[in-house]
Amino acid sequence: MRLAMSASSKSIICYSEEDTELRRGPWSIEEDDLLGNYIANHGEGRWNLLAIRAGLRRTGKSCRLRWLNYLKPDVKRGNLTSEEQLLIFELHSRWGNRWSKIAQQLPGRTDNEIKNYWRTRIQKQARYMKSETQRTTGFVEFFKALQMTRCLHKAQESSPSAMSLQDQEIHMPSNGGFHYSSFGIEATPETQITSQRGVNHLNQHEQNSDSEHNNGSSISNSESVNIQYMTQPLGCTTNQFQALDNYDFGICSYDGYNIDNSAYDMDSFNLAATVDAQNLELPVIGCQISETNSLNMESECSTRSNDELWQFMNI
DNA sequence: AATTTGCCCAACCGCAGTACG
DNA sequence: TCGTACTGCGGTTGGGCAAAT
Numbered sequence: 464m465r466l467a468m469s470a471s472s473k474s475i476i477c478y479s480e481e482d483t484e485l486r487r488g489p490w491s492i493e494e495d496d497l498l499g500n501y502i503a504n505h506g507e508g509r510w511n512l513l514a515i516r517a518g519l520r521r522t523g524k525s526c527r528l529r530w531l532n533y534l535k536p537d538v539k540r541g542n543l544t545s546e547e548q549l550l551i552f553e554l555h556s557r558w559g560n561r562w563s564k565i566a567q568q569l570p571g572r573t574d575n576e577i578k579n580y581w582r583t584r585i586q587k588q589a590r591y592m593k594s595e596t597q598r599t600t601g602f603v604e605f606f607k608a609l610q611m612t613r614c615l616h617k618a619q620e621s622s623p624s625a626m627s628l629q630d631q632e633i634h635m636p637s638n639g640g641f642h643y644s645s646f647g648i649e650a651t652p653e654t655q656i657t658s659q660r661g662v663n664h665l666n667q668h669e670q671n672s673d674s675e676h677n678n679g680s681s682i683s684n685s686e687s688v689n690i691q692y693m694t695q696p697l698g699c700t701t702n703q704f705q706a707l708d709n710y711d712f713g714i715c716s717y718d719g720y721n722i723d724n725s726a727y728d729m730d731s732f733n734l735a736a737t738v739d740a741q742n743l744e745l746p747v748i749g750c751q752i753s754e755t756n757s758l759n760m761e762s763e764c765s766t767r768s769n770d771e772l773w774q775f776m777n778i
Numbered sequence: 779a780a781t782t783t784g785c786c787c788a789a790c791c792g793c794a795g796t797a798c799g
Numbered sequence: 800t801c802g803t804a805c806t807g808c809g810g811t812t813g814g815g816c817a818a819a820t
Contacts, residue, residue, distance in 0.1 A: 489788070489814085511805070527806075528789070563808060574808075579787055582810095 486520045490529055494519055498526055499534050532573045539571030543580060551577055 486494070501517035507530065510523030519526060532538065543551070547569055554565045562574035562581075569577065 487790075509805080522790095523805075524791095524807095525789075531807095532788075560809065575788075578809075583786060 485522065487525070490533075494521070495529070495534055498530060502530060502534075528575075532575050537571050538573065543572070543576075547572065548580075548584075551580065555581060 490498075497517050497519055501513060505513070505516075507513075507527075510527040512523070514521050514523045514526045517526070521529075550569060551565060554568055558564050560578075560581075562578045566572050566574040566577050
């Protein structure tokens, strides 16, 4: 067996003992046509057989990948929307590097695409944030807001009928326009979120105690977040979602962001290394549910680093 | 203008799980 | 029950391209 690089197409051609060529590398238009036409006529499956019968000098594996990631009609091309990006962010926080599972929640997007997206854009931003961490607290609010969504998820899981957040908007601090509408969670007018005012402290020990991608919530529901279901609409009610007292806020334990260091260079998200956790006092976040059933979350204290923070959000 | 650097993304690889004879 | 082939998934690689130097 030997390998050679095709000069014209830069495809690697693999010669076996029988001198049957196995093409590798980029697919040509002709190959795409062959594969597409064959699947149109015969359907998917049995990829090795398909490759042979379609007259493709490719492995079944290669054919499958080409079909699923590129040729399949419902594959969506182009940049990810902001909603999709945020959804990826959220789902990754829940499931870690389960790309195929995440992709299932984004119709038309492939696991490969999401994986590439995460690897490039997210980690780039993470590196940026890490470099900024020493002089900004903006990321704290950001992660706090993400934790907020997790609170809501938890509440939804515990009482799914009463709490859903679809179509809601969570406005991140100050000048950030932050839409969580694609998170698949939905707010009802009956939803109220309250919390005692206090100061958040990061607790490294507790954070680290959360294993398995930290899927388990670190929230002590009884103490940190109370979610009540009211009988009257909350249209004009401003609910303080303040401080998430005693909340194992878990910047470091926020799923997926520091536990995947082995998979990618996720040091960027290992904020424990860059934050003086014990001395970190988090700003207060106010939580408001408007008449339009949208949940607005606002910071009650301004930060000078919003622009920096929202660079992250405005990927 | 030439070279370097970094980003993006398609494609490949290895492994684990599953189906099937 | 076992071995083999197939399938799917996550991780990695490398080429193309544009921006920076």
